[in-house]
Amino acid sequence: MNKLLLKLAMLPAAVYRNMGADIPQLTALLEVKLMQDDRKPMTFGRARKQKKDQKNGVWLNVFLSLVTGVVYLMPLIAMKNLVFSLWAFYTLFLFMLSFLLITDFSNVLIDTRDKTILLPRPVNDQTLFLSRILHIFIYLFRLLLPMSLPGWVFLSMAYGWKAGFFFVIPLLLMVSIALFAVNGFYLLLLKLAKPERFKEVINYFQIAVSVLLFASYYLLPRVMNSAAVAGMTQEQFPWIRYFPSYWLASCWTWVFPGTGMAGSGWLSILAVVFPLGCIYATVKWLAPQFARNLGGLDAVELHTAKIKKQNREGFYKKLAYLVNKNDEARAGFMLAWLQTSRSRSFKMKVYPSFAYVPIYFAYLLFNRDQSGSDVWHMMVQKKFHLVLIYMSSFSMIQALNYLSISDQYKASWIYRALPVETPGKIMGGAFKAIWLKFYLPFFVAISVFILAIWGVPAISDLVLGLMNVTLFSLILMLMGSRTLPFSTVEQLSNSAGRTLRVFGAFFIIGLFGFGHYMAVKFWMLKPLFLVLSGIALWLVWDSYSKSDWNAVKRAEDEA
Amino acid sequence: MEPIITIRNLSKKYGDKTVLNNINLELFPGQIIGYIGPNGAGKSTTVKILTGIIDDYAGEVIVAGKELRAHVLEIKRMIGYVPELAELYDLLTPREYLSFVGRLYHLPEALIAERSQKMMDSFGLGSNMDQRMDSFSKGMRQKVLLISGLLHNPSIVILDEPLSGLDANAVIMVKELLQVLKQEGKTIFYCSHMMDVVEKVSDRIMLIDKGNIIANGTIAALRADTNDSLEQIFAKLTATDDLQDRADAIATVLQNKDNG
Numbered sequence: 001m002n003k004l005l006l007k008l009a010m011l012p013a014a015v016y017r018n019m020g021a022d023i024p025q026l027t028a029l030l031e032v033k034l035m036q037d038d039r040k041p042m043t044f045g046r047a048r049k050q051k052k053d054q055k056n057g058v059w060l061n062v063f064l065s066l067v068t069g070v071v072y073l074m075p076l077i078a079m080k081n082l083v084f085s086l087w088a089f090y091t092l093f094l095f096m097l098s099f100l101l102i103t104d105f106s107n108v109l110i111d112t113r114d115k116t117i118l119l120p121r122p123v124n125d126q127t128l129f130l131s132r133i134l135h136i137f138i139y140l141f142r143l144l145l146p147m148s149l150p151g152w153v154f155l156s157m158a159y160g161w162k163a164g165f166f167f168v169i170p171l172l173l174m175v176s177i178a179l180f181a182v183n184g185f186y187l188l189l190l191k192l193a194k195p196e197r198f199k200e201v202i203n204y205f206q207i208a209v210s211v212l213l214f215a216s217y218y219l220l221p222r223v224m225n226s227a228a229v230a231g232m233t234q235e236q237f238p239w240i241r242y243f244p245s246y247w248l249a250s251c252w253t254w255v256f257p258g259t260g261m262a263g264s265g266w267l268s269i270l271a272v273v274f275p276l277g278c279i280y281a282t283v284k285w286l287a288p289q290f291a292r293n294l295g296g297l298d299a300v301e302l303h304t305a306k307i308k309k310q311n312r313e314g315f316y317k318k319l320a321y322l323v324n325k326n327d328e329a330r331a332g333f334m335l336a337w338l339q340t341s342r343s344r345s346f347k348m349k350v351y352p353s354f355a356y357v358p359i360y361f362a363y364l365l366f367n368r369d370q371s372g373s374d375v376w377h378m379m380v381q382k383k384f385h386l387v388l389i390y391m392s393s394f395s396m397i398q399a400l401n402y403l404s405i406s407d408q409y410k411a412s413w414i415y416r417a418l419p420v421e422t423p424g425k426i427m428g429g430a431f432k433a434i435w436l437k438f439y440l441p442f443f444v445a446i447s448v449f450i451l452a453i454w455g456v457p458a459i460s461d462l463v464l465g466l467m468n469v470t471l472f473s474l475i476l477m478l479m480g481s482r483t484l485p486f487s488t489v490e491q492l493s494n495s496a497g498r499t500l501r502v503f504g505a506f507f508i509i510g511l512f513g514f515g516h517y518m519a520v521k522f523w524m525l526k527p528l529f530l531v532l533s534g535i536a537l538w539l540v541w542d543s544y545s546k547s548d549w550n551a552v553k554r555a556e557d558e559a
Numbered sequence: 560m561e562p563i564i565t566i567r568n569l570s571k572k573y574g575d576k577t578v579l580n581n582i583n584l585e586l587f588p589g590q591i592i593g594y595i596g597p598n599g600a601g602k603s604t605t606v607k608i609l610t611g612i613i614d615d616y617a618g619e620v621i622v623a624g625k626e627l628r629a630h631v632l633e634i635k636r637m638i639g640y641v642p643e644l645a646e647l648y649d650l651l652t653p654r655e656y657l658s659f660v661g662r663l664y665h666l667p668e669a670l671i672a673e674r675s676q677k678m679m680d681s682f683g684l685g686s687n688m689d690q691r692m693d694s695f696s697k698g699m700r701q702k703v704l705l706i707s708g709l710l711h712n713p714s715i716v717i718l719d720e721p722l723s724g725l726d727a728n729a730v731i732m733v734k735e736l737l738q739v740l741k742q743e744g745k746t747i748f749y750c751s752h753m754m755d756v757v758e759k760v761s762d763r764i765m766l767i768d769k770g771n772i773i774a775n776g777t778i779a780a781l782r783a784d785t786n787d788s789l790e791q792i793f794a795k796l797t798a799t800d801d802l803q804d805r806a807d808a809i810a811t812v813l814q815n816k817d818n819g
Binding site (some may be wrong): 024025027028029031032035036039113115116117118119120121122123124 | 610611612632633635636638640642644646647648650651655659660662663664665691
């Protein structure tokens with residue numbers, strides 16, 4: 001696929017040469033960039049095995065893009081008016097394309113190794129600039145083709161060959177708008193954010209996008225099924241005419257007249273003029289300026305970046321002394337506290353899970369085509385708060401799971417070099433840090449919501465739930481994750497044994513949840529379960545915090 | 560003899576901080592120049608300017624009679640650079656990476672393949688040609704980096720800590736290689752903190768501190784009438800206090816802790 005795309009991209013080689021590019025160098029640069037794209041780990045936690053050559057990597061991406069394309073079909077299916085449904089389709093597409101460019105591609109665009117590897121070589125600015133732009137185009141094309149395929153097929157079937165033929169034109173115009181938006185976003189960020197914060201901001205943006213993706217996969221089909229959406233018309237929302245996505249949709253009035261709002265003809269002209277202006281602005285100003293600003297990123301970073309002052313330095317240390325009895329546990333607590341604040345990959349994998357819980361809860365609630373008041377009654381009467389309490393364990397599991405994983409896992413030699421007799425103490429300290437830093441605040445937020453809806457009687461459920469989730473998390477650690485903090489590499493953890501353990505874990509949490517549900521039905525069971533859970537918690541904690549080196553070694557071997 | 564590199568009034572600032580302060584240097588062909596200085600003295604900035612990575616500097620840099628900024632591509636073709644950090648596209652194999660680098664210098668594929676294989680063999684990495692470099696040790700990466708810097712047979716070689724992570728045999732081999740390259744008339748600009756190596760391989764030493772060249776000459780000239788090693792000369796010229804006192808202070812801290 002790469003070879004084909006490269007050939008296509010290099011078709012106007014004469015034009016590139018006229019622009020001052022060195023064609024053999026440009027080809028070499030693109031080949032290497034594409035090769036690296038195929039081998040780089042994917043975002044959103046989908047890490048690829050690093051040692052194996054991933055020939056299927058491209059096709060996996062194609063498949064995932066295809067699935068995303070199916071989600072975009074929803075407005076086309078649900079809405080009656082062609083232009084209006086296409087407005088929703090292009091809006092979704094444009095947003096997702098821009099977001100993916102920013103998130104999935106930011107590491108490629110901001111590959112600071114380029115500075116050391118490419119800048120000392122005899123490669124001129126035009127060649128570097130074109131390689132960057134063509135690389136983005138090829139990347140977009142690889143995303144766009146499978147993503148747009150479902151829409152293409154649907155529109156061709158629903159509106160005939162004319163639609164199938166015309167589909168490509170607004171899509172290409174959309175790509176230039178996305179490119180402009182992304183370059184503009186980066187430049188704005190480079191202007192507004194301090195260089196040392198640049199990557200951090202991108203990181204948070206990636207987290208937001210992964211949440212958005214998750215939400216759209218789960219909630220969009222629910223919303224689009226609703227009868228209210230089907231009845232919507234573009235005349236009810238006249239403001240959509242100010243969106244480029246509506247201008248793109250208006251182009252369809254050229255082949256299907258009368259489907260747009262009044263003035264759609266003029267808007268469709270904008271759909272052509274605006275993207276052409278975007279291309280010009282991107283090539284002329286945005287991209288070169290972006291490259292220049294990016295070039296300066298490292299130098300500024302090196303000389304002006306300072307370690308952010310830890311305003312709450314005293315707080316985590318005080319907490320470490322407050323909740324831990326020995327120095328090993330305090331060390332584990334502090335390490336986990338600090339590393340989880342600074343590790344980019346930890347944030348990427350764990351932070352979105354806090355948003356997944358409410359999203360999935362909403363997904364479960366809006367399972368049927370019910371009115372808001374029906375859903376409300378069902379939620380209150382059917383004790384849905386228990387579902388929310390036990391679903392919150394997902395965030396805890398995710399945080400604990402990534403507590404042991406690090407890109408710098410080799411740095412864990414330190415544990416073995418130190419005179420630590422019981423590694424369980426370090427692990428226990430790290431567990432407490434995760435529990436206090438991530439789970440407790442999240443649980444408090446959930447509790448506020450639950451108390452607001454279910455009232456004071458839910459307090460006992462919250463207490464039992466908190467104990468059970470903590471117990472369950474500890475059992476999970478005991479079963480297979482008796483590893484030291486940040487001491488394993490991610491790919492090692494993706495083993496079959498781990499999958500089995502995850503299934504086992506879900507069985508256990510299901511069991512706990514069922515027991516709790518029974519305790520709600522028969523009130524006398526609740527105090528009993530509270531006592532039993534407390535005893536079990538104490539026993540499991542004791543075993544976990546006393547884990548010896550043999551247990552750690554076994555867990556590492558099994559991982 | 561005409562200098563191959565002439566640096567006149569070179570200055571560079573990062574914000575308010577002056578990193579290079581009006582530097583003047585002349586480097587001649589067939590010489591190994593040891594460029595030394597404490598951390599943050601301005602060594603890497605000088606190297607980045609010479610290699611064309613940084614172009615917003617004040618002053619003039621002339622390489623082989625050509626002004627750097629006006630002829631940057633031509634000059635880059637003459638230079639082979641081995642950076643301090645082993646930055647590589649490590650998802651590639653050495654074969655793929657070296658082929659990529661060679662193509663940027665417009666070398667024929669056959670020549671790239673031949674040179675890459677022979678140099679990799681010489682460094683004992685012949686069997687790792689098709690292995691992805693993300694699994695390589697620091698030393699292995701450093702060897703690939705060295706090969707990539709020499710692949711196009713440059714007339715000026717700029718090395719920033721080239722022996723970092725190399726095993727003893729590879730160190731000996733690189734030192735020998737430097738002598739051979741020197742005899743071929745190449746100019747070698749050698750930055751390092753390893754004073755014993757710099758002392759042994761360099762024809763001339765340049766010492767930079769706080770952005771100023773504070774010593775420039777042969778090792779014999781720097782020694783004057785003393786018997787000091789380069790390490791001792793370096794310490795005398797750059798240390799703000801007595802290093803022995805500092806070492807004592809550290810030991811005292813440890814003793815106090817134990818007693819406390």
